[in-house]
Each structure stands twice: as C-alpha cells, then as structure tokens.
Amino acid sequence: MMSLPKTVLSSPIQNESQGTSLNSATPTKCLTFPLLKFEETVEKSRLQLGEQEALQKRLGNLRKELDYLQETAWKYQPIDKYIGQ
Numbered sequence: 001m002m003s004l005p006k007t008v009l010s011s012p013i014q015n016e017s018q019g020t021s022l023n024s025a026t027p028t029k030c031l032t033f034p035l036l037k038f039e040e041t042v043e044k045s046r047l048q049l050g051e052q053e054a055l056q057k058r059l060g061n062l063r064k065e066l067d068y069l070q071e072t073a074w075k076y077q078p079i080d081k082y083i084g085q
Helices: 012-018 029-072 077-082
Strands: none
Touching: none
C-alpha cells in the first residue's frame, strides 16, 4: 500500500482543502473558558466604569447644592434660634 506524502509545512488554506485544521486538533473546551473569562472581565470593567461615572455625577450635583445653600444661607435664621439653644 502506498500512502500519500504528509505535508509538513502548509498554510491554513491548504489545511482546509485537505480537510484538516489546527482548530480541529484543539479541544473546544480549552478555548471557551478563556473567552468566557475575558468577557466576564470586560463586563465587570464596564460596570465599574458606569458606577464611577454615576458617582462623579452625584458628587457634582451635591457640590452644586452645597454652593447654593452657602450662597443663600444669609436669607434664613440660624436653626439654633428655633430649637432654643
């Protein structure tokens, strides 16, 4: 029986035409776990970024309210006068 010569170095196109592929030799499970881990890491980073942006926005609103209260404090009597201290 005569066998066909084995290709030692071949391109992906040659592999596809011969019906072999590097991916077929690699288990799918090994490739799936890192991909899922990467997607999970990206999602966590995105959520943390959103939380940081929300915190910065809230701090900005609180600063505006504090500035307004300090600017208009002269209009009101001190609370100590009302509670008898």
